[in-house]
Amino acid sequence: MTTAATPTTSAAVRAFDASLNEDLDALRRDGLFRPLRVLESAQGPQVDIGGRALISLSSNNYLGLNTHPRLIEAAEQAAAEWGAGTGAVRTIAGTQTLHQELERRLAAFKHTEAALTFGSGYTVNVGVLGSMLEQGDCVVSDKLNHASIIDGIRLTKADRILYEHVDVDDADRALKEARAKGYRRVLLVSDGVFSMDGDIAPLAQLVECAERYEAAVMVDDAHATGVLGSNGRGTTDHFGLHGRVALNIGTLSKAVGVVGGYVCATQAVRDHLIHKARPFLFSSSHPPAVVAACIAAVDVLESEPQLIEQLWENTRHFKEGLRSLGFDIGRSETPITPVMCGEATIAMHLSDLLLERGVFAQGIGFPTVPRGQARVRTIVTATHTTAQLDRALDAFDDAGRKLGLTPPPSAA
Numbered sequence: 442m443t444t445a446a447t448p449t450t451s452a453a454v455r456a457f458d459a460s461l462n463e464d465l466d467a468l469r470r471d472g473l474f475r476p477l478r479v480l481e482s483a484q485g486p487q488v489d490i491g492g493r494a495l496i497s498l499s500s501n502n503y504l505g506l507n508t509h510p511r512l513i514e515a516a517e518q519a520a521a522e523w524g525a526g527t528g529a530v531r532t533i534a535g536t537q538t539l540h541q542e543l544e545r546r547l548a549a550f551k552h553t554e555a556a557l558t559f560g561s562g563y564t565v566n567v568g569v570l571g572s573m574l575e576q577g578d579c580v581v582s583d584k585l586n587h588a589s590i591i592d593g594i595r596l597t598k599a600d601r602i603l604y605e606h607v608d609v610d611d612a613d614r615a616l617k618e619a620r621a622k623g624y625r626r627v628l629l630v631s632d633g634v635f636s637m638d639g640d641i642a643p644l645a646q647l648v649e650c651a652e653r654y655e656a657a658v659m660v661d662d663a664h665a666t667g668v669l670g671s672n673g674r675g676t677t678d679h680f681g682l683h684g685r686v687a688l689n690i691g692t693l694s695k696a697v698g699v700v701g702g703y704v705c706a707t708q709a710v711r712d713h714l715i716h717k718a719r720p721f722l723f724s725s726s727h728p729p730a731v732v733a734a735c736i737a738a739v740d741v742l743e744s745e746p747q748l749i750e751q752l753w754e755n756t757r758h759f760k761e762g763l764r765s766l767g768f769d770i771g772r773s774e775t776p777i778t779p780v781m782c783g784e785a786t787i788a789m790h791l792s793d794l795l796l797e798r799g800v801f802a803q804g805i806g807f808p809t810v811p812r813g814q815a816r817v818r819t820i821v822t823a824t825h826t827t828a829q830l831d832r833a834l835d836a837f838d839d840a841g842r843k844l845g846l847t848p849p850p851s852a853a
């Protein structure tokens with residue numbers, strides 16, 4: 442294969458780059474400049490990076506479904522039968538019986554009337570919030586909601602009131618304020634499981650509170666689907682709230698193991714989105730292989746609950762290990778476990794030391810988490826062996842003491 446030589450760039454292109462490099466230099470100074478880690482293998486409990494096999498604690502691949510034989514077979518068959526792509530947005534000619542079947546299956550799985558899929562979880566939030574809230578409406582949002590929710594809210598002309606993270610009293614204050622102003626639609630929005638801290642939203646209390654003010658609730662179960670509730674149905678199921686959550690949002694990119702996003706809700710919500718959500722109207726539909734793999738993933742969730750049991754067993758083992766080594770692991774209640782470091786430079790250093798010791802766990806700093814709360818975020822999966830988790834704990838022990846995050850052995 443030959444590659445064309447890069448042509449000499451013009452003065453205008455170089456000047457543009459120079460201005461970008463000013464921004465990049467600021468990131469470098471703050472220790473926040475990170476090259477992409479390139480995997481030379483499938484995403485799994487172990488991955489190849491730079492020719493080395495590393496234990497990965499970085500993916501959202503909770504159940505290992507990305508390499509489950511039923512998903513791969515479904516994808517292969519669908520590509521052979523239906524082709525590699527769909528060649529259209531769904532409102533023009535890009536909806537096939539496969540897309541309909543996946544939506545029927547998702548709605549049944551989540552116990553809702555209807556479902557609609559999008560290109561990704563990110564586009565669901567941007568599409569739903571951007572199309573359902575207008576001037577004269579109000580969104581009430583947890584301060585630590587995911588970036589895609591924040592971006593969706595930015596697209597609306599609706600007013601917004603933030604409440605303190607998982608604080609039901611403060612949510613009550615926000616809803617009361619919203620109702621007093623006479624908005625047409627009031628929507629309370631929360632992550633089901635918070636992606637950086639691993640804590641669970643107090644959804645039952647939030648729903649009760651919202652009902653008092655006739656406000657609707659939207660929950661983003663990106664990190665809860667496949668993890669919480671019966672067969673991984675998510676936080677609405679976990680808290681027994683079927684029929685009381687207006688919008689059940691989620692992703693097909695994490696525990697489901699493929700890519701995409703969905704809304705499970707009423708038929709009215711689905712019809713409204715089909716006509717108004719811009720990422721649905723102006724972006725092409727999923728390739729058949731993706732859709733078929735997602736359908737197979739729903740089959741697996743319904744028929745192999747032992748995967749979720751193993752995920753939780755591994756979670757308990759790993760959390761207990763980190764805690765007994767003396768790490769601050771925040772307020773997590775789920776397989777997402779942050780190892781708190783304070784400054785971003787320490788989190789990046791810990792991540793580098795872990796990498797040297799055969800463990801891939803990414804350091805995360807501002808703006809993904811607040812300043813001063815940098816961390817190495819870990820996610821265990823159902824497919825990690827106990828031996829792999831123990832090896833990772835040894836690496837954490839060694840690196841943590843080196844950085845003074847945990848007590849030296851004599852004091853322990």
Ligand SMILES: *Cc1c(COP(=O)(O)O)cnc(C)c1O
Pocket residue numbers: 561562563564566587589632636661663664692693694695700701702
């Ligand atoms: C990951 C995530 C998303 C985005 O999902 P993608 O399918 O990766 O685009 C949305 N919301 C939350 C809470 C997430 O954690």
